[in-house]
Each structure stands twice: as structure tokens, then as C-alpha cells.
Amino acid sequence: MTTLKMAIRNILRQKKRTILLGGAIAFGVMIITLVGSLTSGLAVNANRTFTNLLGGHIYVSGSEVTASGREVTVVRDVASLEEALLSIENEIEEIHFRSQAGGEMIFGSATEPIQLSGVDWDSETTLRSNLDLTQGNIADVQLEDTIIVPEPVLDALGVVMGESVLVRLTSITGQQTVGDFVIRGTVADAGNFGLASGYVSRSYLNGIIGMTEDQFQRVNIGLVDTTLVDSVAQTLESELILLGKLEIVEEEETGGPPNPAMMMQGMGFGFQVDEEDRWEGTRFVVTTINDTMEPVLTVVNLLDQVALGLFVVLLTITMVGLLNTFRMILIERTREIGTIRAVGMQRKEVRNMFLFEALTLAVVGAAVGMILSIALGAVFGAIPFGSGNPAFSVFLDGDTLAFPFNLGNVIVTLAILTAGTLFSAYLPARQAARMRPADALRTSY
Amino acid sequence: MAIVTLSDVHKVYPLGKTEVHAVQGVSFDIEEGDFISIAGPSGSGKSTILNMIGCIDTPTEGSVTIDGTVTNDLNDNEITTLRHKVLGFIFQSFNLVPVLNVYENIEFPLLLGKSIPAKAERKEWIEYIVGEVGLDRWMNHKPNELSGGQRQRVAIARALATKPRIVLADEPTANLDSKTGEQIIELMKQVNTDLGTTFIFSTHDHTIVEIADHVIRLQDGKVIKNERRSSSDESEAIGAGSGTTADRAGE
Numbered sequence: 001m002t003t004l005k006m007a008i009r010n011i012l013r014q015k016k017r018t019i020l021l022g023g024a025i026a027f028g029v030m031i032i033t034l035v036g037s038l039t040s041g042l043a044v045n046a047n048r049t050f051t052n053l054l055g056g057h058i059y060v061s062g063s064e065v066t067a068s069g070r071e072v073t074v075v076r077d078v079a080s081l082e083e084a085l086l087s088i089e090n091e092i093e094e095i096h097f098r099s100q101a102g103g104e105m106i107f108g109s110a111t112e113p114i115q116l117s118g119v120d121w122d123s124e125t126t127l128r129s130n131l132d133l134t135q136g137n138i139a140d141v142q143l144e145d146t147i148i149v150p151e152p153v154l155d156a157l158g159v160v161m162g163e164s165v166l167v168r169l170t171s172i173t174g175q176q177t178v179g180d181f182v183i184r185g186t187v188a189d190a191g192n193f194g195l196a197s198g199y200v201s202r203s204y205l206n207g208i209i210g211m212t213e214d215q216f217q218r219v220n221i222g223l224v225d226t227t228l229v230d231s232v233a234q235t236l237e238s239e240l241i242l243l244g245k246l247e248i249v250e251e252e253e254t255g256g257p258p259n260p261a262m263m264m265q266g267m268g269f270g271f272q273v274d275e276e277d278r279w280e281g282t283r284f285v286v287t288t289i290n291d292t293m294e295p296v297l298t299v300v301n302l303l304d305q306v307a308l309g310l311f312v313v314l315l316t317i318t319m320v321g322l323l324n325t326f327r328m329i330l331i332e333r334t335r336e337i338g339t340i341r342a343v344g345m346q347r348k349e350v351r352n353m354f355l356f357e358a359l360t361l362a363v364v365g366a367a368v369g370m371i372l373s374i375a376l377g378a379v380f381g382a383i384p385f386g387s388g389n390p391a392f393s394v395f396l397d398g399d400t401l402a403f404p405f406n407l408g409n410v411i412v413t414l415a416i417l418t419a420g421t422l423f424s425a426y427l428p429a430r431q432a433a434r435m436r437p438a439d440a441l442r443t444s445y
Numbered sequence: 446m447a448i449v450t451l452s453d454v455h456k457v458y459p460l461g462k463t464e465v466h467a468v469q470g471v472s473f474d475i476e477e478g479d480f481i482s483i484a485g486p487s488g489s490g491k492s493t494i495l496n497m498i499g500c501i502d503t504p505t506e507g508s509v510t511i512d513g514t515v516t517n518d519l520n521d522n523e524i525t526t527l528r529h530k531v532l533g534f535i536f537q538s539f540n541l542v543p544v545l546n547v548y549e550n551i552e553f554p555l556l557l558g559k560s561i562p563a564k565a566e567r568k569e570w571i572e573y574i575v576g577e578v579g580l581d582r583w584m585n586h587k588p589n590e591l592s593g594g595q596r597q598r599v600a601i602a603r604a605l606a607t608k609p610r611i612v613l614a615d616e617p618t619a620n621l622d623s624k625t626g627e628q629i630i631e632l633m634k635q636v637n638t639d640l641g642t643t644f645i646f647s648t649h650d651h652t653i654v655e656i657a658d659h660v661i662r663l664q665d666g667k668v669i670k671n672e673r674r675s676s677s678d679e680s681e682a683i684g685a686g687s688g689t690t691a692d693r694a695g696e
Contacts, residue, residue, distance in 0.1 A: 002556040009544035339540040342501050343603070344529025344557045347521060438502035441536070 007356035022365040028314035029369025035307035036409040041402035056220030062282040072172040077282035084239040097216035103169035107157040118205030136185030147181035149198040171210035179208035319424040326428035338440025351433035358425030377403030447474035454507035467493045469666040485663035491647035533604030535614035539596040541588040548584040594625035611643045
């Protein structure tokens, strides 16, 4: 207690020096925490954007070969799929069965590319509540020929709400077909990765692309714990392998992980399958949001590494400053150390007094740095960035950046800072503790 | 029984490539309750001997026995504990801890060691000794708010805080004016009489030498006079036992 009290009093002895050193620590921690929460925010926002865009975290698509040797993307073997899903049922928060098709919207002589997601509006309550309509009423999705499109598509085609448009699509067997839709809602989203995405009724879309009303092409699974995406996907894959229903997609074949564009496109083009490669029944392909987000995560990881490098540089500078300061303190207080040793303070207590002093400085500096970073995060988080760059919009929460408080980062920063501080102050502290009282008392500076 | 015994103590300091023989074969005893002055000119070895009695320095040769314990063989922890329990220090430059106020400076030694007295007990004792040194109204002041005499009074109170059997005072009046110096000496003499605490001074100050009941005079690191005064002011020369002490009481 005496040691701690004296350590705190000693910190307040040289206020200017304390403010400078504490300020340096606070600045370093502020930068690190701010960059750390920025990268966390980018990752969280990107994850949410992709989850909304792709409708879940794990995606299972099914394909089969028709009698004529064409590959069609449709899940008819629902029993196998349901059996496999039982292995991960506790991890599932929501599950949606969708159809998808890529094509062109046609109005007069104008055309615009669009990817359509066929959704079951009755079960997709999350999507209904998340869709931020700029025009129209979400209740109108009950009308089967409703299409919800991004505003820019509407503008490009020169159509207004309530007008009918044609959409040229490709059926699952590769036939060209046309659907008739009525625009009853718009969203602000200009699309991601150059894709405009629209939402229609699944049963209505199925009718156009050659499927029955209740069929689907893909299952989108939302997980309770998004950190378990890879392990849950692996469990599901293992189950499908046991059932003999999994198609292993090698990266060499696809040229890398699937990108959102690939994920969004309709999957049935009716390619002819070589006779020796054909299979019976439905075969499934499992992909995850992490596969899709890999390029984004690479950017985030790169930022994290830059932040780490910055942290190491700032920590080194701060620790050298701390070491230097404590060597000065040691010289200034030599006689005082001699006195307290003469009076009966043990070496260990002298050493601890110095370490407490350094630690208190570091902890207070870190606390101030974190408070500042939270305040700055709130300020930067309020600056609207607009939607000028669609690729950048992936990282935004609405039109602003997010700076979530990341407890893990804070704990790691504090732990490293504490270790660095103790390491820097240890040598002067040990030197102080080892001073012979008579020598210390004889010192005249 | 002697509370302090020095037996053939030598102290050699390295000074560049040469050596300084600060203390050369000194032997003497100090009895409990003594008010003893170690006198001599600068460089005679007064402070070095005081440091060795205070266990903040060690002899190069010979032994120092404090309260029956030979200090030569103790490790740093044991010697620190011995200092804390048996010894109190008063320094020439007061050496108070600047970040602690008067009360806290006096309390400081009480908070060290394994058996810390209860808060109420500490408070009662500190208030008593603060009263004895006449600083009741200055308890919450920091050392830089006190005069030299007041600071030395705090130092005396701090030295007495752990109720030590021996108080070592290295030139306690050197930084004080003569009147304040006299008051400080009177205060220490009073404590010596009231509490039976052994006081050992190193000093140039004639006032202390005159009031002391035991005077050891040093020159060039050797004892040239070891004189105990009786209550009737008659001096008694004491043999040091090792044969190295010059017995010149009659000179």
C-alpha cells in the first residue's frame, strides 16, 4: 500500500514530464485502438453487406443431370439435404430456400442487366424487415409479379413505379425465356461489384425458369454464431460426403474462390455433361461467406498488419522514452532511495515502487488513449461518405464507417503495453533496488 | 551489556587506481542508553563508522555486532530487517520523502516490514511523538513547507517511529543555525532520558560533544580518545580491547 501510494505521488511530482510521457502512451493507444476498431468495423460491415446480399452465411446449391445429359441447378433431393442439415440444426438461426437467375430488364428499347433472387416472402421475414425501400410498400410483395429493383436501374430504364417490365432470363435447361413483372418497390442500393440485384417471388420466378412452384436452387443458411462458419460448413460437407451427395469444387477448376457476382448469378445454364462425368440424383456444393469475402478480408488483414506495424513502432518509441525517463528518475532520486532503504524498505519493495509507477503511468495513459479513440471514432463514424464508390459501400454502415469497441483488441493492446512497460522499467527498477544505501546516501547530485 | 561492538574494523574504499583506508582497526563498545558522540575532523572516518553501525555499509575487515547480532554474515533482507527493527536514522540533510507530508513521513517506517501496527495504534503513537517534537500544527504539511529545524524534528520523529533501541545521527545540526541546533540536541537528549534510546552522533558540534556522556574521538581512521563521562563530570578513559585504540583520556 505504501509502495503504491508513493508510486502514485511520485508520478505527480514532475507534472510536465508525466503529461508528456503519459500523452505519448495515450496517443499510441488512441491510434492503435482507432485503427483496430476501424478494421473491425470494416470487417463487420462487409460481413453484414455480404450476408444481406447473399442471404446467409453458408450456401448449399444442388445440381443434377437430366436424361438428355444437361446439368441443371435444382434441388429435388430434399430428403438428403434435410438429413444433412440435421447435423447442424443447433447452429442454424435462419434458413431460406431460394432460386436465382441472371438476365436483362427490358423497357422499350432500353435494357439493364440484373440478377434476380427468387425469395419466399412468407418465410423471409428478416429480408422483409431489412429491405430499406425508397419507394413502394413492402406489403406489395404478396402480389406474385412484384419486382423490387435498385433505383439506378429504374432511372436507367426510364420507368416509374407501377409500370410493367419484361425480364429476359435463361431457364435451368438453358432456354431463353421472358418474365413479366410490375415494379412495386425500389431500394437505394446501386448494387455491389457491378451487379444490380432485384427481388421477386420464388414461385413466380420458378414458373419462368422451368421449375415447379415449391422447388429451389439454393439453401441459404444464417448461423447463430458467425465465427463458426467454416467449422459448421465442414460438418455439413462431411455429412453430405457420408450421403455420397457432395460435389468437391477444387479451386483450380473455378480459378479461386467464388465471388459475389458468381454467387448471385443464376446457376442453371443447361451445360452438356460428358457421359463419363454424369451422376445420378442431386449433388450438392457447399460454399460460405468467408470464401466470398476472401478479397475483402485480405484488405482488412492488410490494414490490420499496417496497424500492427504502427503499434510496434509506437510501442518501441514509447518504451525507449519510458526507459530513458526512468533512468533519469533513478538519478534524481538516488539519495531518496538510500533513505528509504536505510529506514527499512526491502529491495523488492523499492523495485515494485518503480514498476508500479511505470505501470500506473501506462494504464492511465492507455485509459485516456482509449477514451480519446472512442470519442474520435464517434466523430469519424458520424461523417457521411455517400455512395460514390459501390465497392467502398461494402464497408459502410449505411453511408458511414463504423468504429465498434473491440474488447479483444483492447485487452491485447493493454497486455502488450503492460508487458512493454514492465520490461522498460524493470532495468532501472532493479538498479534502484540493488543500490547500496551508503553509496546512495553519499550521492551529491 | 554492549548494544554495539566494533572489533578491529577496517574500511577501505577504492579511489581510482588507489585505495583510501577510511577506517583502520577500530574497536569500541557502546552501552545501551548511551548518548555518544563520535567526533573528529573531516575525513577522520566518523560517517563511515556510523554507516557501518547503521548497517548501511559493511566493513572490509573486522566485525560489527548490533544488539547481539554479528552483521557481517547477514544477507540484504536480514540486514534491512535489522535496520528497521533496531535502528533509526537522522541525517544531516534531513532526507525526508518529499511526496509525503509530516504525518506520512513519520508513519512511513511503521508501514514497512511484516508486522504493521493497526491504524489507530499508529495514529496514537505518531500523534504522541509529533507532540514531543512540537509539530502538532504541521502534520499535513509537506517537507518543502517547513523550516530546517522543523524538518530535522520530523526526521527525529521518523527515527523514533519504530521505537528503535539505537538512533544514529550523522551531523544532525550541521545544516541548522546554532539556536535551532541547540533545541534539536536538547530534544534528542530528552528522548534519550525519557525513552532510554541509545543515540550515536557523528559531529563537529562542540555542544553535542559537551552534552554527550560518551565521546569517541577519531583521527585518520583511528580512535584517538574513547572517553566516558560520569554524572559528576569526571572523565573515564576506556580501553578498546584490541589494542588499536589510543587511550589518551588523560592528555
